[in-house]
Structures are given as C-alpha cells and as structure tokens.
Amino acid sequence: MTIQHLHAGVDAAPDSAVAVPVEPALRALVVAGIAAEHAEAVDRDARFPAEAIAAAKAHRLMSLFVPAEFGGEGADLAVVADVAYALGRACASTAMIFAMHQTKVACLVEHGRGQPWHDDLLRRLAREQFLLASSTTEGQGGGNVRSSAAAIEPDGTHVTLDRAATVISYGAEADGVVTTARRAPDAAPSDQVLAVFLKEDYALERLSGWETLGMRGTSSFGFRLRARGLPAQVLPVPYQAIHAQTMTPVSHILWSSAWAGIAAGAVERAQAFTRQAARGAGGQLPPGASHYGKAASSLRTLRTLIAGALDRYAQARGDAKALSSLDVQTAVTMLKVEASELAVATVSSALRACGLAGYRQDGAFSIGRALRDILSAPIMIHNDRITANLAATGLMSTVPASLRD
Incomplete structure (x- = not known):
C-alpha cells in the first residue's frame, strides 16, 4: 500500500486522502494544526511540544500501530507514515517524536505480541495513550x-x-x-x-x-x-532480529516521512512566495523561480523514494528471511541516507527560491526553522557511519553478474 499524499503534488488539498483511512488522516490534520500553532515557541524556547503531543493523545494517534484486538487502530505503516508527513509540515520536533514513538510500538507489536506482559502493555498503551521514548x-x-x-x-x-x-x-x-x-x-x-x-x-x-x-x-x-x-x-527475541526486521525499516521510513513533511512545508512557502512575486511583477517570474522548480522536483523524488520503501516493506513484512536479506537491508538502510540528503537539498532550494524573504527569521516566507531542523537528518545516526557499515557488508557479498541475479 502506498500513500496518496506521497504521490500528490504540492497543490493537492491536505485532506484529499484516498489510499489513507479518512478518520486517522483527519485527526492528524487537527493535531498538525495545533502543532503548527506552537511550533515557533517550541523552537524558540527549546521546549517539548506539549500541546501537540497532548492533542495526539487526545485524538488517539499514539496507538495507531496497536492491533484492534488490543484496543488500537491496527493501522499499517503507510497510514502512520502519512501522519508523520502531516506533522512534519507543521512542527519538525512533533513529527520526530511521533516517528520515534511509533517505531518502538512497532517493535512491541511485531516481537512482543503473544507474551502476556507485552500484550497487557499494548492494551494499556491503547487505553492510556502512552508516549514511549x-x-x-x-x-x-x-x-x-x-x-x-x-x-x-x-x-x-x-x-x-x-x-x-x-x-x-x-x-x-x-x-x-x-x-x-x-x-x-x-x-x-x-x-x-x-x-x-x-x-x-x-x-x-x-x-x-x-x-x-x-x-x-x-x-x-x-x-x-x-x-x-x-x-x-525484556522482549524474548534477540535485538539483532528486531533491529533488522523492524527497528531499521520502520524508523527509516518514518524518519524519512517526517523529513519529507518538513521539506513539503518549505516548498509550500517557496511556492507561495513565487506566486506572489509573479503577481506583483505582472506575471514575470522572480529570479529564484528555477530554484522553486528544483525544490518541487526533489520533493517528488523524495516522496517516490518513500513510497517505494513502503511497498518493499509491505511485501516483506512477516518474512524474516526476506527482511534480513542483503537487498532489503541495503535498500532500507540507504533510504535514510538518500532521504536525508534529498530533504536537505529540497529545503535549501526552497530557501534560494524565496531569497531574502526566506532567509529572514520573520515573515510568512521564512525557511530558517525548516533549514535548521532538516540539517539534523544526515547526522542523526551519521550518514558516513551508515555508508561505511554498508561498504564493509558489501565486501562479503557477490557482485551480480546480470540484471536478473
């Protein structure tokens, strides 16, 4: 299953979901609105986004991954990724907190379900809307x-x-x-x-x-x-298996979705600036319009990358051998590297599209907060560490002799 929002253009209405269950999507928009209202204060004061997380709990977003048998939504990863994307457009910190929490819940569901203590925890999480760090x-x-x-x-x-x-x-x-x-x-x-x-x-x-x-x-x-x-x-499954089968793919997909949301918010501002500048100049595009085109294009590439990862994970989910294969592990690991770099490039292009209006910290077209937030993406588990580990792993594998191998 893929996500409508990840394929839609920047101009698409944020509630125009078809592939996403309507109710979680609408609840996410309400929470995103609250997150956006407090995002500047959260950033300025370096404080926990209490209002947004309280709203997420009130709208039962914390238990999206929890199976219905335990009182949760039983949502799949595509739905949760779409919520992370919506929150990323509003407040980066809220989106990243949501993504980290949902990754932990996914690990409990996939590797703790069937154990009495963990089953009871899932029921409590759905009932009390726990936030897991x-x-x-x-x-x-x-x-x-x-x-x-x-x-x-x-x-x-x-x-x-x-x-x-x-x-x-x-x-x-x-x-x-x-x-x-x-x-x-x-x-x-x-x-x-x-x-x-x-x-x-x-x-x-x-x-x-x-x-x-x-x-x-x-x-x-x-x-x-x-x-x-x-x-x-203590979960009965070795962490090595949890890391390969759930922790890495889910975290990389949800982090990337949050980063894509941050990038989308910046592109939206660049689009609004470009339109306003063109109207003010009698239809003449401003000097930075080409950078808006680059930003919009790289955002499309980023969302397509995430959508592909969602499809890949959905096909392999539940198959330990497939999830642990070198091809799948390389793809989900490199998703983090590629998505983080693309997100930074997208926000940077959006900044250049807005020019000084984007560089300023005040005003409707400021890109400053988005740029500062997205710069964390390549160094949150450093991309160099990831690529070095992949290089070491690749030395132990055979180079394919044909496209069909």
Whole structure:
C-alpha cells in the first residue's frame, strides 16, 4: 500500500486522502494544526511540544500501530507514515517524536505480541495513550546502536539496568522507555536485547543538555537510566532480529516521512512566495523561480523514494528471511541516507527560491526553522557511519553478474 499524499503534488488539498483511512488522516490534520500553532515557541524556547503531543493523545494517534484486538487502530505503516508527513509540515520536533514513538510500538507489536506482559502493555498503551521514548545510544559508542555497554542484571525475581545514555529524546516527558542492553553481564556488546520499562520502573538523572541548531523540541538530553522491572519486560527475541526486521525499516521510513513533511512545508512557502512575486511583477517570474522548480522536483523524488520503501516493506513484512536479506537491508538502510540528503537539498532550494524573504527569521516566507531542523537528518545516526557499515557488508557479498541475479 502506498500513500496518496506521497504521490500528490504540492497543490493537492491536505485532506484529499484516498489510499489513507479518512478518520486517522483527519485527526492528524487537527493535531498538525495545533502543532503548527506552537511550533515557533517550541523552537524558540527549546521546549517539548506539549500541546501537540497532548492533542495526539487526545485524538488517539499514539496507538495507531496497536492491533484492534488490543484496543488500537491496527493501522499499517503507510497510514502512520502519512501522519508523520502531516506533522512534519507543521512542527519538525512533533513529527520526530511521533516517528520515534511509533517505531518502538512497532517493535512491541511485531516481537512482543503473544507474551502476556507485552500484550497487557499494548492494551494499556491503547487505553492510556502512552508516549514511549527510545534509548539506543550509549556512552562513547554514540550512534552505534548495535553495541551496548550496560547489561540486564538479575536481582532476585526482578532485573535491573544502569545505563548512561548519550541521549534519550523526550525522556523526561515519556510514559516509558524502550532500551537496548547487553543480554547479561557476561554477554558480548553485540549480544543485545530490547527491554521496556514504564515510568514507575525507573529514575532518570540528567547528564547533558540539548542546545542545538534545530530539532530543539525533541528535548534529547543525556540521562543516566536506572531501571528495575520483571524479566518478562525484556522482549524474548534477540535485538539483532528486531533491529533488522523492524527497528531499521520502520524508523527509516518514518524518519524519512517526517523529513519529507518538513521539506513539503518549505516548498509550500517557496511556492507561495513565487506566486506572489509573479503577481506583483505582472506575471514575470522572480529570479529564484528555477530554484522553486528544483525544490518541487526533489520533493517528488523524495516522496517516490518513500513510497517505494513502503511497498518493499509491505511485501516483506512477516518474512524474516526476506527482511534480513542483503537487498532489503541495503535498500532500507540507504533510504535514510538518500532521504536525508534529498530533504536537505529540497529545503535549501526552497530557501534560494524565496531569497531574502526566506532567509529572514520573520515573515510568512521564512525557511530558517525548516533549514535548521532538516540539517539534523544526515547526522542523526551519521550518514558516513551508515555508508561505511554498508561498504564493509558489501565486501562479503557477490557482485551480480546480470540484471536478473
């Protein structure tokens, strides 16, 4: 299934969804409106987008991925991606928080369902609209999410985790944290599990601040996480499988959808500026009109890229062998690299289309916030790290001898 919004032109009405269930799409537009209203304050004050997330909870967007049997929407990834796109047009921080939360929910649904504790968590999430944070980076490892220092340790009938996280985005505002860890104190750093701790299970000690160029509202402070819970709170599936089959494809698709939304918002402003300038000049296009054309074209390419990834994931979902294949892993991994670079190029072209009006921080055509936010995309798990890892993996594979191999 693909998304109508990802194929529609910039001029398409935002509620003209056909391939997306109408009710979630309309609710997303309401939440996006609230997010847009507070986006400047969220950015200026570097604060959590409390109003937008409260609206998302009130409109039951937090449980979109949760199966209907547990009280959720049972939506597929295309619907959730479309919501991330709509939110990205309004407030980048809100969109990224939504994308990170939904990635964690997808991991629970795909790899925890059928386990009593996790089934109960899914019911509570749907009922109480929990917001789940992610803790996958740690210490000096930074963006290497496939290596953990802290381990799950037995403590009588419970388990504990003491983890110094490089960042836990919106950790202080979350209702729970989904975190990677070594399986046991004697396990290798790459022998990881995924565990879920609810707010009553842990304490956070702030270790670092979050004074950044963009994405300021994600509140991605560094924390020391001290948690204690039941062994059942650790997912039974090795994190290696979760990472390949769900974490990477879902996060890269949802991040890319949020970035595409940011880019679409910038293109929309560039379009409005170009039209206004042309009207004021008797139909003569302004000098930056060619840059608007580039922005609109690269946005179409970006959305087509995401739509292709959605189709690929939908075809492979549930097939562990297919999801773990080199072709699929390379495609979903490179989606992040290609989408982030395209999104930056799109916003940059939109800025040049608007000229000084886009460069200014005030005014209806300002592109400044979108540019600052989108510059985080290539360095959020650095693209250089991703391409280097892919190069190492590719050395172990055979170069195809024909187009049909």
